[in-house]
Amino acid sequence: MIVLKLGGSVITDKDRPETLDGEALERAAAAVASTVETDATDLVIVHGGGSFGHHNASEHGVSTTAGTHDATAALEIHGAMKTLNQFVLTRLLERDVQAIPVHPFSAGYRDEEGRLELPTGQVETLLAEGFVPVLHGDMIAHAGSGATVVSGDELVAELARDLEADRIGLCSTVPGVLNDDEAVIERISAYEDVESVLGASDSTDVTGGMAAKVQALLALEAEASIFGLEELDAFLGSDEPGTTID
Numbered sequence: 001m002i003v004l005k006l007g008g009s010v011i012t013d014k015d016r017p018e019t020l021d022g023e024a025l026e027r028a029a030a031a032v033a034s035t036v037e038t039d040a041t042d043l044v045i046v047h048g049g050g051s052f053g054h055h056n057a058s059e060h061g062v063s064t065t066a067g068t069h070d071a072t073a074a075l076e077i078h079g080a081m082k083t084l085n086q087f088v089l090t091r092l093l094e095r096d097v098q099a100i101p102v103h104p105f106s107a108g109y110r111d112e113e114g115r116l117e118l119p120t121g122q123v124e125t126l127l128a129e130g131f132v133p134v135l136h137g138d139m140i141a142h143a144g145s146g147a148t149v150v151s152g153d154e155l156v157a158e159l160a161r162d163l164e165a166d167r168i169g170l171c172s173t174v175p176g177v178l179n180d181d182e183a184v185i186e187r188i189s190a191y192e193d194v195e196s197v198l199g200a201s202d203s204t205d206v207t208g209g210m211a212a213k214v215q216a217l218l219a220l221e222a223e224a225s226i227f228g229l230e231e232l233d234a235f236l237g238s239d240e241p242g243t244t245i246d
Contacts, residue, residue: 001042003160004169005152008048010229017055018080024229025091033095035236042127044159048152049137052084057149067145074147078105078139085136100131104138104150112143116154120162157216168224169235175228176242177210187244191215217245
């Protein structure tokens with residue numbers, strides 16, 4: 001069981017609103033197709049928002065903690081993410097990957113404390129029926145706050161726990177977690193090992209950069225890897241590229 005995240009900054013041009021990085025997405029889709037074709041591994045894909053979700057969320061002042069009660073705002077953000085999701089699905093389907101969307105806005109919610117609840121029964125059923133579920137950063141119902149953003153990193157953590165993932169992969173724009181000399185840190189087993197590089201461990205914002213990613217991954221049972229797009233084939237081929245977090 002693999003949970004794979006394709007970072008939004010990998011598959012879009014984050015400097016240009018709602019702009020796809022078609023070449024990068026083609027490369028990622030080809031790597032996934034090669035794995036699905038030759039391996040019986042169950043695979044769940046999550047992709048980030050990139051220039052689609054982040055641009056629209058910023059326009060409306062919505063984040064993982066700041067919500068909206070404006071249906072038009074929520075639908076514009078959700079609609080942008082559905083558009084990006086359709087691009088991802090199309091590239092996968094063109095390569096005979098049996099990709100099916102699962103939209104978090106219709107699947108989960110946050111309670112008043114902001115805790116995410118994401119039932120995964122439909123994902124498990126789709127996997128059992130031979131599909132590749134594809135989730136994405138999205139809007140989500142939030143008790144007391146209307147609707148807020150749910151990030152791809154949050155979804156990865158929930159899916160990995162509930163589905164008892166064996167491996168987790170975060171495909172990023174960097175080759176791994178970097179030290180002060182811009183070299184890849186090969187393995188992280190405790191946050192204290194990298195606190196001097198990434199900062200204090202009191203961050204709770206899951207969209208708050210590499211520090212939040214590392215903290216979230218250390219809390220999971222499964223081994224995780226953070227790597228660049230050029231190493232996606234290697235990760236899906238059971239190698240441990242980039243930084244391994246255990």
